[in-house]
Amino acid sequence: MSSVVGSESVATDATLEPPPAPERGSARMALFVGGVVLALVGGFGLGRMNTDSAGSSAGTPSAVGDHTHAPGTGAHEHGPGTTTTGGTATAGTEVGGLSLSASGFTLVPTTSAFQPGREQPFQFQVLGTDRRPVTKFTVVHDKQLHLIVARRDLSGYQHLHPTMAPDGTWTVPLTLATPGIWRAYADFTALDATGKETAATLGVDLVVNGDYTPTALPAAAREATVGEFTVTYEGTPQVGATQPLLFRVFANGSPVAGLERYLGAYGHLVTLRAGDLGYVHVHPEEQLVGGAVKFWLAAPSPGSYRMFFDFQVAGVVHTAEFTLIVP
Helix, strand or coil: CCCCCCCCCCCCCCCCCCCCCHHHHHHHHHHHHHHHHHHHHHHHHHHHHHHHHHHHCCCHHHHHHHHECCCCCEEEEEECCCCCCCCCCCCCCCCCCCCCCCCCEEEECCCEECCCCCCEEEEEEEEEECCCCCCECCCEEEEEEEEEEHHHHHCEEEEEEEEECCCCEEEEEEECCCEEEEEEEEEEEEEEECCCEEEEEEEEEEEEEECCCCCCCCCCCCCEECEEEEEEEEEEECCCCCCEEEEEEEECCEEEECCCCCCCCEEEEEEECCCCCCCCEEECCCCCCCCCCCCCCEEEHHHHEEEEEEEEEECCEEEEEEEECCC
């Protein structure tokens, strides 16, 4: 799947006395050149600062420069060499999936009506600006498209991978267990004829007939039980500041040594915001850090969130769920 980065800027504020009229053109040129030099030096300094901190914190993601988030999309823009099997960390801050149309793409499902507890094929196309189905996608974390589904009360999470027909129609068997409004997110990176990659996350509501009884959001906690496993996390996401989150998996009180790669990484983290279901999908660092799966996340805003952490042990994928409250 497919995960919810910050930008740094340097501003200067100077008041200059107007030069004598005959020298005004030269002054303007000097000011322009000086500004360019300042921007280059400042950028170099910031780059060095980021690199140095990466080396001193067991892998602060240098890949933040390779995976940036387009405002309002929550989607990944991949730098060269980071788009095939994954394994490169991303840092989440912007939310996506709030619209069925974004970044020049539109999600068009063949149906949005489902019966509770009954498996049905969910089919859709992604249309480009020319209103034609997109048929070329970049493989990101082993898949061309990640489909995330959850009910609007943040229950019933599913991470699925549809298959695409030559005409650009995606299909996946989908069972929505209970009545209510569900949200489906298509997380992908499209590839155009020139080789340009454009990432987007599109969202659409699915309706399941029947009486809807919303499930209350569980209390915030740093520990979750998934079958025989206990999962904990360390770190506190903050608004406007990217922070590390470390997830650890235990069995019978001992750390699990056999954590396996799933979709090219040791874990995937999807965060959904209560209220509007804003979506952030974050990928971890390449290697485990002290046995933990390390992500980088900045909270997009204050509010309540549900975090879904996917991990794999002995070939089986499990999902630990956490409620997060950001003041």
